[in-house]
Amino acid sequence: MAWIARGPDGFVQNTPEGRTASVPAVATHRGELWCLWSDYSGSLFYAVGDNSTFQPRVQFPDQGIPVLAEILGILHAIIIRASGELAHYVFDDFQQTWTVPALLQREAGFLSHTTPALMAFHNHLFLVFVQDAKLYYSMWSINPRDNTEVWSPPQEVSGISQVSEIPALFVLQGVLHVICASNDDSREILGFAYSPAEDIWNSCADVSEGRAASGVSATSYGDSAFLAFQENGPDDTSHLIYISEFKDGQWRPQEAVAGQASADPPQLAVLNGRINCIFNANDESKDLKWYSRSLHDFSLSSWMRDIPDETPLSTLTIPGTHDSCAESNIPFVRTQYLSITKQMEAGLRFLDLRCRADSEGQLYLYHGGIPINLPMYLSLEKVMNEVFDHLQKGDSAPTDTVLISINNDDVSGNLPPSVFYNAVKNFIDKTPNRWITKRTTATLGEARGKAVLLRRYHADPDIDPAELIGIDLSGWLNDNPDFTLQTADDVTITLQDKWKYSEIIPLADLVESKFNFVSNMLQKAAAGDPEHWFLNFTSAVGDPAEKGEIAESHWIAVGAHSKIIGKFVPGMNPHARRNFQWGVKTRYGVIAMDYPELPKDSDLIAWIIGTNM
Numbered sequence: 001m002a003w004i005a006r007g008p009d010g011f012v013q014n015t016p017e018g019r020t021a022s023v024p025a026v027a028t029h030r031g032e033l034w035c036l037w038s039d040y041s042g043s044l045f046y047a048v049g050d051n052s053t054f055q056p057r058v059q060f061p062d063q064g065i066p067v068l069a070e071i072l073g074i075l076h077a078i079i080i081r082a083s084g085e086l087a088h089y090v091f092d093d094f095q096q097t098w099t100v101p102a103l104l105q106r107e108a109g110f111l112s113h114t115t116p117a118l119m120a121f122h123n124h125l126f127l128v129f130v131q132d133a134k135l136y137y138s139m140w141s142i143n144p145r146d147n148t149e150v151w152s153p154p155q156e157v158s159g160i161s162q163v164s165e166i167p168a169l170f171v172l173q174g175v176l177h178v179i180c181a182s183n184d185d186s187r188e189i190l191g192f193a194y195s196p197a198e199d200i201w202n203s204c205a206d207v208s209e210g211r212a213a214s215g216v217s218a219t220s221y222g223d224s225a226f227l228a229f230q231e232n233g234p235d236d237t238s239h240l241i242y243i244s245e246f247k248d249g250q251w252r253p254q255e256a257v258a259g260q261a262s263a264d265p266p267q268l269a270v271l272n273g274r275i276n277c278i279f280n281a282n283d284e285s286k287d288l289k290w291y292s293r294s295l296h297d298f299s300l301s302s303w304m305r306d307i308p309d310e311t312p313l314s315t316l317t318i319p320g321t322h323d324s325c326a327e328s329n330i331p332f333v334r335t336q337y338l339s340i341t342k343q344m345e346a347g348l349r350f351l352d353l354r355c356r357a358d359s360e361g362q363l364y365l366y367h368g369g370i371p372i373n374l375p376m377y378l379s380l381e382k383v384m385n386e387v388f389d390h391l392q393k394g395d396s397a398p399t400d401t402v403l404i405s406i407n408n409d410d411v412s413g414n415l416p417p418s419v420f421y422n423a424v425k426n427f428i429d430k431t432p433n434r435w436i437t438k439r440t441t442a443t444l445g446e447a448r449g450k451a452v453l454l455r456r457y458h459a460d461p462d463i464d465p466a467e468l469i470g471i472d473l474s475g476w477l478n479d480n481p482d483f484t485l486q487t488a489d490d491v492t493i494t495l496q497d498k499w500k501y502s503e504i505i506p507l508a509d510l511v512e513s514k515f516n517f518v519s520n521m522l523q524k525a526a527a528g529d530p531e532h533w534f535l536n537f538t539s540a541v542g543d544p545a546e547k548g549e550i551a552e553s554h555w556i557a558v559g560a561h562s563k564i565i566g567k568f569v570p571g572m573n574p575h576a577r578r579n580f581q582w583g584v585k586t587r588y589g590v591i592a593m594d595y596p597e598l599p600k601d602s603d604l605i606a607w608i609i610g611t612n613m
Helices: 340-345 380-391 417-429 507-527 553-558 572-579 604-610
Strands: 025-029 032-038 043-049 058-063 065-071 074-080 086-092 117-121 124-131 134-142 149-151 163-172 175-182 189-195 200-203 216-221 224-230 240-247 255-261 267-271 274-280 288-294 318-321 350-357 363-367 402-408 451-455 483-486 492-496 533-537 559-562 567-570 590-593
Touching: 025 074, 025 267, 032 065, 032 267, 032 274, 058 074, 058 086, 065 124, 074 124, 117 163, 117 175, 124 163, 124 175, 134 163, 134 175, 163 224, 175 216, 216 267, 224 267, 240 274, 255 288, 318 604, 340 380, 350 380, 350 417, 350 590, 363 380, 363 417, 380 402, 380 451, 402 417, 492 507, 507 533, 507 553, 507 559, 507 567, 507 572, 553 559, 553 572, 567 572, 572 604
Parallel strands: 025 065, 065 117, 163 216, 318 350, 318 590, 350 402, 402 451, 492 533, 533 590
Antiparallel strands: 025 032, 032 043, 043 058, 065 074, 074 086, 117 124, 124 134, 134 149, 163 175, 175 189, 189 200, 216 224, 224 240, 240 255, 267 274, 274 288, 350 363, 483 492, 559 567
């Protein structure tokens, strides 16, 4: 795939608002691309975008050298001020502001004057920085029990005596690496791998054979790591940008980024299967420039484009989300960090919506009796507008569809089923051309640009069965690992939704148990009749922490440190990615996940989509 210019003619911002004489900071956060940079006056600005454009810049409340990273759905910034002190900022997504910074203690050894590296790994933030030609690291962690935060005292990275310029962090095959240029004429790229058990860095040979002019940057995606550096050696002055990919156990040949050159090391970030390279131009302007290329043969945002119209939807492998709108600021309610728009852009095409109808018949999203987006309420109308805006985006014909599973969150039984049924029907009747409400399986050609209703709620008993809407999932069995529904219209659906673990169980055993249920259903889907639907939920919840080891869905989906076994336990997402054979064109059904974009280097969504190709 070729590198192409993004934004307005390859610029992050219209000049002169996007110019910097130093290294920009780049990160992804909740499905968006973030860039933070210092202008010529020393002021810091940041901009937020997608894979095509950045929004206008916003001023950051500090000055200095920036670096960005996301952990547990929260964006962090470290700013190295002119004095050398390090300030730690956190972005408040609810208030859309940066918090008051915490200053890292100079007395403890936090002091630097060059761009550091920052990355999340195993629910810790790793900070690596250069001081007096030596490389140091520190870890930031948060205790989920009482929300206390702490930075560990800086320690020297083992085996590195003399380094220069800018370090970089990346994850390769589950191992955290740091790389940096040597402080000599060769500018050789040095690499070290972190051992969590020993809390030390060991020298490793799996680094690029390239040379760095003034530093390196890196990022990870699935089984690959990408290393960006300038030119091939210190004798060159062109500062051409090169990228090298580590895949299948070796570094692949370096590739130039469209012949572009940078004044400082280019920065990398992967968003929705595209690798983005942002850098300041190697000329007097120092304009922030932006190039990217796809890492797949398909676009995650429109992956159904080339699938034939006559394909029944039941024959597809469809990634999706569990409790899709639970992007809540309440931890035990939250199951997602991505908004519906960002889920659509990421290629997720099954949405699990839990609603309640108010006294006027208006529908709002809930999770377990708690309104989503407290103190505000999230309406079904707003959610579906985001869905349809994506499906019908642009001037070309729609390419994709979305399965919409709607369930009644009110399980009190105080109201007859007709109330909720008619509220949903009235809602759909406002835009009937946007919905597929037939009770049998539609083809992709019928459904492109539309939402397909999966009706998990009970019908109005007074309505003729021949007039009911949606594929009937109202016989859903709660907390069941394997059950089959047969609708009155001869549609067969087999589901896996074992989610409650109330017994005392270590996290590792819980993940293994849940994965076995998921894997069993994936295999059934692969071998099943093409007209037979399969719905498979990877989500689960442990009982409160006093009865089990882990309660929050995030730890089960992504992973957490287990006190019982004394090490980090990968969650369902990395477990499913590593322990199931995805690389075959096979139907695996609908797969609904919590936090499907995590861990940060995950390519699980792309692998699931790829089984259709």
